[in-house]
Amino acid sequence: MHEYKLLHRKATGNNSTSSTSNSCLALVSAASNLLPANRKLLRKLTELKTILVEAKNFHRKFLSSEATAAAISTTTTSLPTSKVFGRDADRDHVVSFLCNPDEADTSGERNYSTLAIVGHGGAGKTTLRS
Known part of the structure; x- marks a missing residue:
């Protein structure tokens, strides 16, 4: 646990405004010098890094595109031209x-x-x- 806290301080102490991904990357690179008993921690941090990269790619691809804004249908009050046959x-x-x-409502309410x-x-x- 002591090594983890030292690595955590080292990763977050270099730049107080670092992003989550930068601190995660620094922690992964620093964790590569750990004792063999702590290789499980290194694997988990590498998995987290992979998940973080996938999440960023997902956000760029799907959530920040203008296609989602264009897909929202607009509401209109004008009557459309007739393209329906038989109805x-x-x-x-x-x-x-x-x-x-x-016609029956004369209360003046809309x-x-x-x-x-x-x-x-x-x-x-x-x-x-x-």
Whole structure:
């Protein structure tokens, strides 16, 4: 345990603002001078270094790309042009239900209409939503 604390101080004492990866790398290089009884510690530190590199690559590849921001769909209030064939009556009914205010409500409060589209696969739910 004494050797570990000495190595830890040596690794973190050189640069107080060092990043996690720099201190880990310094600890791994310093651990290479350990006694044979502490080779298990060296293997674990090497594994941690590998995991850290993989995590950095993952972050660069997936989390900081602009592709994730572009994949977010935008919400619009304008009516889309019709590209649906054979569902005109259903489409018109849905649009009139969602766009026309309820005539019976005269309280002056603003109401929002919602519509659940449910059904088995292949029934045209996504087409109707479009």
